[in-house]
Amino acid sequence: RKEVEQDPGPFNVPEGVTVAFNCTYSNSASQSFFWYRQDCRKEPKLLMSVYSSGNEDGRFTAQLNRASQYISLLIRDSKLSDSATYLCVVNTNAGKSTFGDGTTLTVKP
Amino acid sequence: DVKVTQSSRYLVKRTGEKVFLECVQDMDHENMFWYRQDPGLGLRLIYFSYDVKMKEKGDIPEGYSVSREKKERFSLILESASTNQTSMYLCASSLFLNEAFFGQGTRLTVV
Numbered sequence A: 001r002k003e004v005e006q007d008p009g010p011f012n013v014p015e016g017v018t019v020a021f022n023c024t025y026s027n028s029a030s031q032s033f034f035w036y037r038q039d040c041r042k043e044p045k046l047l048m049s050v051y052s053s054g055n056e057d058g059r060f061t062a063q064l065n066r067a068s069q070y071i072s073l074l075i076r077d078s079k080l081s082d083s084a085t086y087l088c089v090v091n092t093n094a095g096k097s098t099f100g101d102g103t104t105l106t107v108k109p
Numbered sequence B: 001d002v003k004v005t006q007s008s009r010y011l012v013k014r015t016g017e018k019v020f021l022e023c024v025q026d027m028d029h030e031n032m033f034w035y036r037q038d039p040g041l042g043l044r045l046i047y048f049s050y051d052v053k054m055k056e057k058g059d060i061p062e063g064y065s066v067s068r069e070k071k072e073r074f075s076l077i078l079e080s081a082s083t084n085q086t087s088m089y090l091c092a093s094s095l096f097l098n099e100a101f102f103g104q105g106t107r108l109t110v111v
Helices: none
Strands: A004-006 A013-014 A019-025 A030-038 A045-050 A056-058 A059-063 A070-075 A083-094 A097-099 A103-108 B004-005 B010-012 B019-023 B033-040 B042-049 B064-070 B073-078 B085-095 B106-110
Touching: A004 A083, A013 A019, A019 A030, A019 A083, A019 A103, A030 A070, A045 A056, A045 A059, A045 A070, A070 A083, A097 B033, A097 B085, B004 B085, B010 B019, B019 B033, B019 B085, B019 B106, B033 B064, B033 B073, B042 B064, B042 B073, B073 B085
Parallel strands: A013 A103, B010 B106
Antiparallel strands: A004 A019, A019 A070, A030 A045, A030 A083, A056 A059, A059 A070, A083 A097, A083 A103, B004 B019, B019 B073, B033 B042, B033 B085, B064 B073, B085 B106
16 A cells, blocks of 8 residues: 555546545654645645645645545635646655655646 | 755666766755656655765665765765666755755656
């Protein structure tokens, strides 16, 4: 079983809808969690951190559920510019940083 | 701004060559990472380092080694390059448990 499992996608959606991505992790000692965005042929860049209390940044909301060991990302009112691959990341207290395989989102007019 | 710099954007090497990929960060981060990214396989961790001269195997260390002689520099070494090591290699650095910052990547082709 992979340490970090992510919705395989791809997601093809029209503009304006709400999209949700989920990610589960297996190591209960995991300490910090993030969502990254990766555009085609570019390096991944931080989208937002994920906390148990939730984290909202404009149209984006990230949530952590430690009991069920999953993290989520919600994108509201999706836009063409949201088209990218979204990666969840889980860090352990041993310093290891593991990425999910990524979910590709395509938003169409 | 954090800057992570990888020595080459594109590299072509022959099978059996020894290959060095260099990565330098300028933010005094303790942690540094090497990943490879292949279509359909996501980012896979090769090695990481949490301090000078310290290294830990990631999920796919076979065929690779690393060196961290200075805090700002983390090198990935392919002792004898093979065609199945053709890939995009990404270096990253971070403070402990914080978000990672990536270099622009090195696309390595082994022929």
